[in-house]
Structure formats: structure tokens, C-alpha cells
Amino acid sequence: MPSENDTVDVAAAERALREKQADLEQRLGRFSAIPERGSNLGFGKRIGDGTIEAVDRLNQIGVGTRLESRLERVERALEKVEDGTYGTCDVCGDAIDPRRLKVAPESTVCVACPLPAR
Numbered sequence: 001m002p003s004e005n006d007t008v009d010v011a012a013a014e015r016a017l018r019e020k021q022a023d024l025e026q027r028l029g030r031f032s033a034i035p036e037r038g039s040n041l042g043f044g045k046r047i048g049d050g051t052i053e054a055v056d057r058l059n060q061i062g063v064g065t066r067l068e069s070r071l072e073r074v075e076r077a078l079e080k081v082e083d084g085t086y087g088t089c090d091v092c093g094d095a096i097d098p099r100r101l102k103v104a105p106e107s108t109v110c111v112a113c114p115l116p117a118r
């Protein structure tokens with residue numbers, strides 16, 4: 001009988017992935033609502049705060065980019081759930097360590113393989 005550590009609970013992984021996907025989409029929706037840099041919306045309400053707000057905005061743009069690439073990985077992992085290849089490496093086809101999947105359900109490659117370039 002396999003122990004909990006060497007089986008992949010695909011149903012649980014799918015639930016976790018769907019939650020991550022919904023959360024990321026919501027956060028990205030908020031980020032994409034931020035006005036473009038150079039727009040005056042949201043600026044100038046309080047004198048002296050503009051610089052800090054601009055820095056915050058740049059930081060948020062960086063976070064938004066990372067969220068997008070995370071969302072791509074989550075969506076790819078969900079594709080694998082749907083086509084029945086969840087838990088196998090996209091590159092070499094070997095099984096991905098279930099402990100790795102537990103920590104990061106969006107893993108689509110094994111520890112030995114680099115993430116494919118996009």
C-alpha cells in the first residue's frame with residue numbers, strides 16, 4: 001500500500017490549482033485596472049505623495065508580471081489534469097516527485113528538468 005508521500009492526489013491538486021487560478025485571475029484583474037504610467041488618474045490628490053505612489057505602482061507592475069507567469073503555470077498544470085498527464089514531467093515524461101507537487105501543485109516538470117522556455 002503506497003504511503004501518502006508517494007501518491008499524487010490529483011483531485012486535491014486540481015482543487016488547489018483552481019483556487020490558485022481564481023485567486024491569480026482576481027489579483028491580475030485588479031492590477032490591470034491600474035492606470036497606465038503617465039496617466040494622471042489617482043495622482044495629485046495629496047501633495048508630496050506622488051513619488052511614493054509612483055514607486056508603489058512600479059512594484060505592482062513587477063508583481064503583476066510574476067502573477068501572470070504563475071497563472072500560466074497553473075493553467076498548464078490544469079491542462080495536464082484534464083489530459084491525464086498530471087504528475088508527469090512535460091520535458092522527460094518521468095513522474096514528478098509527489099512531495100514536490102504537494103508543495104507546488106503547479107509543477108509541470110520534474111526536479112531534473114528546467115522549465116521549458118516560453
Ligand SMILES: [Zn+2]
Nearest residue numbers: 089092110113
Ligand atoms: Zn523531467
